[in-house]
Amino acid sequence: MHRVIPCHSSCLRTTDYLPLLAAPGRGRAHRQLSLESVWAGRLTGRRLLPMPTGRHALWAFLALCRGRVAPGDEVVLAGFNFYVVAAVLRQWGLVPVFADIEPDTLCLDPQRIAPLVTERTRLVVVTHMFGHPADLAGIRAVCRRFGLLLFEDCAHAVGTRAADGAQVGADSDGALFSFGIQKIVNTFGGGMLAVPEELAAAGPLPGHHPSPVEAFVSVWSRAAGSAVTQTPVADWSVQPVLRLSRALARRGHGGLSRILEPARNDPAYRFDPDGRSPYRDFMRPMLAAQLGRLDANVRARREVRQRIRERLTGVPEIGWLAEDRHGLSNAAYFGIHVPDPPGLAAFLAGRGVTATAGDFRDCSRLPQFAAATADCANARRADSRLLRLPSHPTLGERQIDRIADAVRDFFTQPAPASTSLAVRQGGGRG
Numbered sequence: 251m252h253r254v255i256p257c258h259s260s261c262l263r264t265t266d267y268l269p270l271l272a273a274p275g276r277g278r279a280h281r282q283l284s285l286e287s288v289w290a291g292r293l294t295g296r297r298l299l300p301m302p303t304g305r306h307a308l309w310a311f312l313a314l315c316r317g318r319v320a321p322g323d324e325v326v327l328a329g330f331n332f333y334v335v336a337a338v339l340r341q342w343g344l345v346p347v348f349a350d351i352e353p354d355t356l357c358l359d360p361q362r363i364a365p366l367v368t369e370r371t372r373l374v375v376v377t378h379m380f381g382h383p384a385d386l387a388g389i390r391a392v393c394r395r396f397g398l399l400l401f402e403d404c405a406h407a408v409g410t411r412a413a414d415g416a417q418v419g420a421d422s423d424g425a426l427f428s429f430g431i432q433k434i435v436n437t438f439g440g441g442m443l444a445v446p447e448e449l450a451a452a453g454p455l456p457g458h459h460p461s462p463v464e465a466f467v468s469v470w471s472r473a474a475g476s477a478v479t480q481t482p483v484a485d486w487s488v489q490p491v492l493r494l495s496r497a498l499a500r501r502g503h504g505g506l507s508r509i510l511e512p513a514r515n516d517p518a519y520r521f522d523p524d525g526r527s528p529y530r531d532f533m534r535p536m537l538a539a540q541l542g543r544l545d546a547n548v549r550a551r552r553e554v555r556q557r558i559r560e561r562l563t564g565v566p567e568i569g570w571l572a573e574d575r576h577g578l579s580n581a582a583y584f585g586i587h588v589p590d591p592p593g594l595a596a597f598l599a600g601r602g603v604t605a606t607a608g609d610f611r612d613c614s615r616l617p618q619f620a621a622a623t624a625d626c627a628n629a630r631r632a633d634s635r636l637l638r639l640p641s642h643p644t645l646g647e648r649q650i651d652r653i654a655d656a657v658r659d660f661f662t663q664p665a666p667a668s669t670s671l672a673v674r675q676g677g678g679r680g
Contacts, residue, residue, distance in 0.1 A: 254602050255603045256604050257605055257640050258640070262476060262540075267473070269533075269535040270438065270469070270473060283538065284534075285534065293419065293444055295420075295446070296444040296446065297444070297445055298442055298444055300440065300441075300442060301442055302525075302528050303441045304426045305334055307426035307427070307441045309456060310455050313454075313455060313456050314424075319399065320343075320372075321343025322343065322344075323345065324344070324370045325372065326349050326373070327339070327348065327358070328348070328377055328379070329349065329350055329629030329630075330379065331377055333611055335375065336613050336619055340619075344373075345370070346622045348613060348619070348624040348626055349366055349624070349626070350628045353632070354572035354575060355379075355383075355384065355575050355576065356380055356571065357384035358376045359385075371398060374398050377405075378407035378410055379406065379610070380573070380583035381434070381573075381580040381582035382574075383411065383412050383576045384418075386577075401426075402419045405426060406434075406583060407427075408429075409547070410577065410579060411577045412577045414577075424443065425443070427442040431476045434547065434548075434582040435544065436476055437536040437537050437540075438472040438536075439468060439533075440537075458523060458524060458528055459524045460525065460527060464527070468526050469530060518618075551581035552579070554643060555584050557647075558650055558654050561650070561658075565658060565661055567588055568588060568657075571586070583641070585636050588635060589635065591637040595637060597656070597660045603656050605639050606638045608633075612626060639653060639657070
């Protein structure tokens with residue numbers, strides 16, 4: 251019997267858990283490790299502010315920009331996005347204006363921004379979707395032309411490099427980073443806001459007052475979630491844990507389910523500034539250790555992605571992305587366009603390969619943003635045709651062959667009608 255291949259593996263080493271286990275006695279030593287020193291050589295000339303999550307970083311950035319961004323102002327962002335980004339903007343009182351994406355990068359198309367700019371436009375939010383670098387040069391040119399702020403969503407993009415070779419998020423008005431369990435760098439939660447020194451001094455930052463119980467559960471549940479998605483234990487741990495989380499959710503206890511299987515869309519979502527654990531001291535050494543091997547991690551992911559791609563060359567139903575069009579992708583996520591993503595995901599699940607469909611949506615068509623409905627054809631196509639395949643560094647040649655063979659078989663062998671059932675697991679953001 252083949253082991254289950256998870257779509258994502260955090261690739262943590264046993265030693266990466268030690269800062270958490272030693273946290274009660276090492277708090278002071280961990281606090282002395284500044285984020286600026288941890289990121290030295292990657293993000294320079296930035297104030298790096300620890301945050302509970304990436305969405306807290308966006309919330310804090312808006313607070314720092316109170317003098318330039320006010321309720322009623324408009325924000326241009328990609329239609330194909332994580333719905334929470336648009337929800338946070340709207341909760342602040344801003345008006346999301348959705349622009350289409352480049353079909354081959356999944357990122358905001360700079361040519362679509364200018365026609366949407368009005369006298370109320372103040373900010374552009376660009377997401378480096380799947381770890382693919384957006385066209386920052388083109389987007390910055392538009393922002394300079396109209397005097398707009400630029401904020402980068404780098405939740406997927408630790409290790410992603412722009413066309414000039416710099417880490418994305420290093421040269422804008424602000425950038426968020428996320429270190430959740432589905433990310434290329436995982437510290438069991440936590441996030442970061444990178445801003446210029448002068449903006450950091452504009453404070454104060456919003457307060458954060460979670461309950462001690464919620465903070466404890468938040469961290470330890472994510473540590474457990476990381477452990478069960480590690481290969482080789484995933485084949486005997488993931489499915490039982492998923493069944494447990496779903497059973498608990500049916501009984502009104504959805505905390506574990508929200509971590510392992512985040513909702514693709516929640517029209518009633520509201521950001522809770524006091525939610526989640528605060529940034530914990532143990533996260534600094536965890537982050538430092540993983541950044542120390544980040545380049546090797548990215549190289550391995552890119553090699554896995556390339557090997558799968560080579561094995562699927564010539565399959566006409568697959569549409570490939572241009573992940574490196576505007577720089578160097580970190581290969582955090584591996585996406586392909588296919589005619590029936592849910593059907594293919596279900597077929598792969600039957601072969602022990604976990605793939606995900608519908609992780610991100612065309613937000614311009616979601617009901618909660620009906621007032622901002624836009625015609626984003628490329629975002630709509632990504633919503634309906636994008637599938638995410640496994641691509642983590644723990645995959646060996648046999649597993650790579652299994653993934654490629656299963657994908658090829660889906661398009662060459664008749665499948666029962668039941669394979670059209672959707673399989674949607676993983677891919678959430680912290």
